[in-house]
Amino acid sequence: MSSDAISSAAKRNNSFAHVEAAGWGRGLSTLLRITRMCLRHSFQVSVAIGATIVAAVLQLTIPVLLGTAVDQTQVVLEGGNAGAAAESALWLTAMSLLFVSIFRGVFTLLQNYFGESVGHHIGYELRLACYEKIQRQSFSFHDSIHSGDLITTGMLDIEGVRMYFSTALIRVVLLAILIGVGAYLLISTDVVLGLLALSFVPFVAWRSSVTQLRLRATWLELQNRLSVLTRVMEENLGGIRVVRAFAAQAYEMTKFDVASKRALTLAYERVGIRVRNTSAMTFSFFAAMGLVLWVGGNKVIAEEISVGTLASFLTFMTILQMPVRQLGMMVNSFARASTCGSRLFSLLDLDIQVKDAPDAQKLEVTEGTLRFDNVDFAYPNAPERPALKHISFEGRKGETIGIVGPPGSGKSTIAHLIPRFYDTTGGSITIDGQDISKATLASLRQAVAVVQQDSFLFTTTIENNIAYGDPWAKEHRIERASEFAQLHNYVLGLPSQYGTVVGERGVSLSGGQRQRLSIARTLMLRPAVMVFDDSTAAIDAATEQRIRSAMKRFAKDRVTIIVAHRLSSLMHADQILFVEDGEIVERGTHEELLAKGGRYKALYDLQIRPGDDMLEDTTEQANKEAED
Amino acid sequence: MAEELETERNDVREDGRRPPRAVVGSTRVEEEMFGKVFDGKVVRRIWNFVSPYKSKVYLAVGAVLVFTGTQLVIPLIIRYAIDNGMTPGNVDHSALMWAGIAFAIAILINFAASFVQENTVGQVAENVLFDIRRSMFGHLQKVSLSFMDKTEVGRLMSRLQGDVNSMQEFLETSVLSIGDIVLLFGIVFVMLWLDFRLGLLTLSVLPILFIVRIFWLPRARKAFMRAHETNSLTNGALAEGIHGVRAVQSMDRQQVNFQLFDDKAHQNLKTHLIASRYAQVMVPIVDTLTGMAMAVVVVVGGSMVLNNSLDVGVMVAFLFYIQRFFDPIRSLTMQYSVMQRAMASGQRLTEVLDVDLDITDKPDAKVLSPQMDGSVEFQNVTFGYNPGQPVLKDVNFKVNPGETVALVGPTGSGKSSAMALVHRFYDVQEGRVLVGGHDVRDLTQESLGHQVAMVLQEPFLFTGTVFENIRYQKRDATLDDVIEAAKAVGAHDFIMDLAEGYDTELGERGGNLSLGQRQLISFARALVADAKILVLDEATANIDSYTEMLIQKALIRLLEGRTGLVIAHRLATIRGADRIIVLQNGQLIETGNHDQLMAQGGLYSKLYNLNYASFDDIPDDALEAAAQGNYAT
Numbered sequence A: 001m002s003s004d005a006i007s008s009a010a011k012r013n014n015s016f017a018h019v020e021a022a023g024w025g026r027g028l029s030t031l032l033r034i035t036r037m038c039l040r041h042s043f044q045v046s047v048a049i050g051a052t053i054v055a056a057v058l059q060l061t062i063p064v065l066l067g068t069a070v071d072q073t074q075v076v077l078e079g080g081n082a083g084a085a086a087e088s089a090l091w092l093t094a095m096s097l098l099f100v101s102i103f104r105g106v107f108t109l110l111q112n113y114f115g116e117s118v119g120h121h122i123g124y125e126l127r128l129a130c131y132e133k134i135q136r137q138s139f140s141f142h143d144s145i146h147s148g149d150l151i152t153t154g155m156l157d158i159e160g161v162r163m164y165f166s167t168a169l170i171r172v173v174l175l176a177i178l179i180g181v182g183a184y185l186l187i188s189t190d191v192v193l194g195l196l197a198l199s200f201v202p203f204v205a206w207r208s209s210v211t212q213l214r215l216r217a218t219w220l221e222l223q224n225r226l227s228v229l230t231r232v233m234e235e236n237l238g239g240i241r242v243v244r245a246f247a248a249q250a251y252e253m254t255k256f257d258v259a260s261k262r263a264l265t266l267a268y269e270r271v272g273i274r275v276r277n278t279s280a281m282t283f284s285f286f287a288a289m290g291l292v293l294w295v296g297g298n299k300v301i302a303e304e305i306s307v308g309t310l311a312s313f314l315t316f317m318t319i320l321q322m323p324v325r326q327l328g329m330m331v332n333s334f335a336r337a338s339t340c341g342s343r344l345f346s347l348l349d350l351d352i353q354v355k356d357a358p359d360a361q362k363l364e365v366t367e368g369t370l371r372f373d374n375v376d377f378a379y380p381n382a383p384e385r386p387a388l389k390h391i392s393f394e395g396r397k398g399e400t401i402g403i404v405g406p407p408g409s410g411k412s413t414i415a416h417l418i419p420r421f422y423d424t425t426g427g428s429i430t431i432d433g434q435d436i437s438k439a440t441l442a443s444l445r446q447a448v449a450v451v452q453q454d455s456f457l458f459t460t461t462i463e464n465n466i467a468y469g470d471p472w473a474k475e476h477r478i479e480r481a482s483e484f485a486q487l488h489n490y491v492l493g494l495p496s497q498y499g500t501v502v503g504e505r506g507v508s509l510s511g512g513q514r515q516r517l518s519i520a521r522t523l524m525l526r527p528a529v530m531v532f533d534d535s536t537a538a539i540d541a542a543t544e545q546r547i548r549s550a551m552k553r554f555a556k557d558r559v560t561i562i563v564a565h566r567l568s569s570l571m572h573a574d575q576i577l578f579v580e581d582g583e584i585v586e587r588g589t590h591e592e593l594l595a596k597g598g599r600y601k602a603l604y605d606l607q608i609r610p611g612d613d614m615l616e617d618t619t620e621q622a623n624k625e626a627e628d
Numbered sequence B: 001m002a003e004e005l006e007t008e009r010n011d012v013r014e015d016g017r018r019p020p021r022a023v024v025g026s027t028r029v030e031e032e033m034f035g036k037v038f039d040g041k042v043v044r045r046i047w048n049f050v051s052p053y054k055s056k057v058y059l060a061v062g063a064v065l066v067f068t069g070t071q072l073v074i075p076l077i078i079r080y081a082i083d084n085g086m087t088p089g090n091v092d093h094s095a096l097m098w099a100g101i102a103f104a105i106a107i108l109i110n111f112a113a114s115f116v117q118e119n120t121v122g123q124v125a126e127n128v129l130f131d132i133r134r135s136m137f138g139h140l141q142k143v144s145l146s147f148m149d150k151t152e153v154g155r156l157m158s159r160l161q162g163d164v165n166s167m168q169e170f171l172e173t174s175v176l177s178i179g180d181i182v183l184l185f186g187i188v189f190v191m192l193w194l195d196f197r198l199g200l201l202t203l204s205v206l207p208i209l210f211i212v213r214i215f216w217l218p219r220a221r222k223a224f225m226r227a228h229e230t231n232s233l234t235n236g237a238l239a240e241g242i243h244g245v246r247a248v249q250s251m252d253r254q255q256v257n258f259q260l261f262d263d264k265a266h267q268n269l270k271t272h273l274i275a276s277r278y279a280q281v282m283v284p285i286v287d288t289l290t291g292m293a294m295a296v297v298v299v300v301g302g303s304m305v306l307n308n309s310l311d312v313g314v315m316v317a318f319l320f321y322i323q324r325f326f327d328p329i330r331s332l333t334m335q336y337s338v339m340q341r342a343m344a345s346g347q348r349l350t351e352v353l354d355v356d357l358d359i360t361d362k363p364d365a366k367v368l369s370p371q372m373d374g375s376v377e378f379q380n381v382t383f384g385y386n387p388g389q390p391v392l393k394d395v396n397f398k399v400n401p402g403e404t405v406a407l408v409g410p411t412g413s414g415k416s417s418a419m420a421l422v423h424r425f426y427d428v429q430e431g432r433v434l435v436g437g438h439d440v441r442d443l444t445q446e447s448l449g450h451q452v453a454m455v456l457q458e459p460f461l462f463t464g465t466v467f468e469n470i471r472y473q474k475r476d477a478t479l480d481d482v483i484e485a486a487k488a489v490g491a492h493d494f495i496m497d498l499a500e501g502y503d504t505e506l507g508e509r510g511g512n513l514s515l516g517q518r519q520l521i522s523f524a525r526a527l528v529a530d531a532k533i534l535v536l537d538e539a540t541a542n543i544d545s546y547t548e549m550l551i552q553k554a555l556i557r558l559l560e561g562r563t564g565l566v567i568a569h570r571l572a573t574i575r576g577a578d579r580i581i582v583l584q585n586g587q588l589i590e591t592g593n594h595d596q597l598m599a600q601g602g603l604y605s606k607l608y609n610l611n612y613a614s615f616d617d618i619p620d621d622a623l624e625a626a627a628q629g630n631y632a633t
Helices: A003-022 A030-039 A042-079 A084-136 A139-144 A147-189 A191-198 A200-238 A240-245 A249-301 A307-325 A327-349 A411-417 A441-447 A462-466 A475-484 A488-492 A511-523 A541-555 A590-596 A599-608 A616-627 B040-085 B093-142 B145-150 B153-194 B196-203 B205-243 B245-250 B254-306 B312-324 B326-353 B415-422 B445-451 B466-470 B479-488 B492-497 B515-529 B545-559 B571-576 B594-600 B603-609 B620-632
Strands: A370-377 A388-395 A400-404 A426-431 A448-451 A529-533 A559-563 A575-580 A583-588 B376-383 B392-399 B404-408 B430-435 B452-455 B533-537 B563-567 B579-584 B587-592
Touching: A030 A042, A030 A084, A030 A147, A030 A327, A042 A084, A042 A147, A042 A307, A042 B254, A042 B312, A084 A147, A084 A327, A084 B205, A084 B245, A084 B254, A139 B245, A147 A191, A147 A307, A147 A327, A147 B205, A191 A249, A191 A307, A200 A240, A200 A249, A200 A307, A200 A327, A200 B093, A200 B153, A240 A249, A240 B145, A240 B452, A249 A307, A249 B040, A249 B093, A307 A327, A307 B040, A307 B312, A370 A411, A388 A411, A388 A426, A388 A575, A388 A583, A400 A411, A411 A529, A411 A559, A441 A448, A448 A511, A462 A475, A462 A511, A475 A488, A475 A511, A475 A541, A511 A541, A575 A590, A575 A599, A583 A590, A583 A599, A590 A599, B040 B093, B040 B153, B040 B312, B040 B326, B093 B153, B093 B326, B153 B196, B153 B312, B153 B326, B196 B205, B196 B254, B196 B312, B205 B245, B205 B254, B205 B326, B245 B254, B254 B312, B254 B326, B376 B415, B392 B415, B392 B430, B392 B563, B392 B579, B392 B587, B404 B415, B404 B571, B415 B430, B415 B533, B415 B563, B445 B452, B452 B515, B466 B479, B466 B515, B479 B492, B479 B515, B479 B545, B492 B515, B515 B545, B533 B545, B545 B563, B545 B571, B579 B594, B579 B603, B587 B594, B587 B603, B594 B603
Parallel strands: A400 A559, A400 A575, A448 A529, A529 A559, B404 B563, B404 B579, B452 B533, B533 B563
Antiparallel strands: A370 A388, A370 A426, A575 A583, B376 B392, B376 B430, B579 B587
């Protein structure tokens, strides 16, 4: 990358800081905050506003010039001095018209371009800010918010805010000048005619604003109804086998029709609102024009005004028509920017719960000893219900700790506390004596890696997915990790091998393959503490066995924590913790726990020897046969 | 090993280089946005949807023509008022009055026409949109599962939404563009009629605009598409960041990702600015041409007025027309893109609508009576998803009324296919499948569905209350029926623990329940359906042992008094069955109850003796050994 590019990147990152700096004015309205963000781009804002003013003024001179031209043609009939003078006067007006038009065009270009540019720039800044916030926001935040809502905020709300400058602010300037200066020009020429020419403005402005706001309200409702329809369709297609299995096509069709009809009724209503409004606006405009023609015509006859003046009044009205009709859109833009903005800013302003302490130190891993000391934890959304109570254990380098327990017992929660996906509410977790809440998040998460239950794959090649946490990794390391995770042979069978794209838009992998990939990418991180959070449930027992034996050498250098509900996944652990209702109720090795005859033993019996005991004889006999 | 996996983890190098492998989001956009300008087949297809509203469409076109007419007439009335009413020396009050009356009539007609036109077009377009969607959705309810198996839901959804919407846009604008064309020709005609020479001179700027737009359009469109593309790529990266945030944080990739996202967002900014430049560059061009046309009218027309060879009112009318005549050109060139987009969408819609219906009811299909005996029989069934690659070969068996049969066999043995055939998800290639003594192909699919309840491996629940989910098939089931079923399968307790009991709204696909709980609800659902025959694909993995126990109990209750065909994985389930059918490579190789099969010493006994809780846990090599052993005997 050239130095140029770097400096531009640096500049870009600075511009992201604008968002931060522009914010925090909690008491002030969202719109002011967006306006302040726009004003940061002072050059573009001033060009846009300056150009708007010039373009509007130039536009107002066009009717005047046209009127002059018409009058110039009338001179001859009145005064009688036809010929060169009149001709050259016409030439002058024509040239003025041409140049005014050209300049008006150029300034409108500047107005629109810089107006949009301001919008695109703040859109860019907000996007980055949004992305950064979402990426850094803690797990509890993501638990509590629907991902679809975040995507809406990151896409549509930014769009709403982005459009604010060009469709709301600039329009105010434009309309103010067109109506203000225009009214002055008209009324100073002829009061009655001027008022008549402007008479449609208040009506149209009012109608169009009311309509746009109504359309906006119904639009939001329509989106709700459409999303119900979407859900009906999506679920139907996703669950098509269930639909067919229960022969429920007719019922599904009814569901579709009900949702569809609800949306259609509103869509119809919206057409009505829109149409009634446009026709009424056009009518009131033309009615005003008719009045101007009638009254103006009589004035021309009475020789109070010239034909040219009448023509310029009429052209002026046509020029004013569009912006006045669009006033409603402007009002809508304000409304939209304010709702979108407030949603967006409430996301950007939200505190991140899990973050570096002010005096955070880099975590130094020496021995690699992990220690839970009387740890308590409750999820932020249910603070009165502790998820973990007095959890204490220690794992040293080379040791494997198994955690097992009924669903909802808190076994996965233990795994999530080690990399600080959540912060403990009591007690402490230390690595080599250093409290993890005092360590920088970056250093902690390099020391602790979790293979998660749900293995999210990124839409990119298998190679890139495995190297996700270490994008500089050498190829042979990637293959090594993949071999360890028993994925290598499968990958070699794919058409593009490690270059095969997986994820949402790529080749779809089975649950077990995803988990194996997830294990491989975690191996790449070489953490001091490796946590398997119920991450082998979809892998068959035999493959898991192979992974386990391949991992043996790898496990020598670190603490391995295995959370699972399948006992065969963790029977070999140096220490097994049986968790129930957030507490460790039994601990020991597999043999010790079996000998104890407690809950672990019960679970073991349930899993290893299902069904009744009557067939025990048969099993023994079968075992004998197998040995033969 | 330790050295091999050891590396420095330095995400962004000092020199600012990005990691070579790191990406966020994807790098390409999937679908063709534009198609041919005109595709006869697609247009005919769309017309089929429009034709029910034919009369409304004609009305709308008529209204558009009237509307355009009034727009053309208004400058003419002004002209008449000026020339006949107020020219000095030729003052005529009655002419002005007539002009006033004509104006009033014109705008009333304009009002009515504009109302009728927009209202009709808007309503027809909405109707057609919903009709197309309904027809596609209805079609998808009938197409064979083999089509649904290989088509992603997301892809179909974008057909049902995006593509249908672009059809709507097309319909709305195409009626309006008829108005535009008429307006354009009308203006040209009226100007030439008013004064041929002046008209010709003024109109000479029109070709310039056409030529400019011809050069401008392909470039501009490329710029717009780039902007559109970078936008969806950036949004895609954002969506990925949101969905994958837990993975990102646990691998500490935030910093790198931010840089990469910045690259994408910045690229998006750049392409948008370029697109904006392309869009705006037309403004001064159109304004210059308008200025030129006005200058021509002022100089040429003005001198003609001076020479008395032209009425001043004509000149005013010209000036009015000039301000209007670039509008239709602008919207027509825009319509061009709309049309291309619509053709591409229409093409995709047609593909879905044209998917053949492989499995349909015969014209004389019988209704399977609830009083049938409940037997299931496979007679010489051969079936494959691709002909020539059979997954079931000449399979024969009969399940007697009330009997529970376990289908057992290694992955790929054809168990799931056999189950799908009972429900006629697919048609057999040879032989027949009989339910209650009737060939399933002779029965109506609906009545078959009512007598054969199915529980799938992946329990799929719908958004809605627990109550609604359980009575999914039997819409008239009462709350008592539902509670009874839930109690029977042991789901009642956890349902009552939910916030609002049976009225609790389930999240997307039952997301707020555990897999085991969803399984139990799907059992209750099958129980309420109260079918004679139950086909069940037992869940394999992912269920904890505690829920597993509940499920085992529920299963026994579910199969009471019914014919059961169970794809069994758990030994407990298998041993509970009346009879076991062992499939291997699509062939039925053993049948009998547990003791008989054990005594027989075939594949079943070998698998059983490997002593795994589930046949799916058996390692491939052991399985292979067992299978080969079987061939040897």
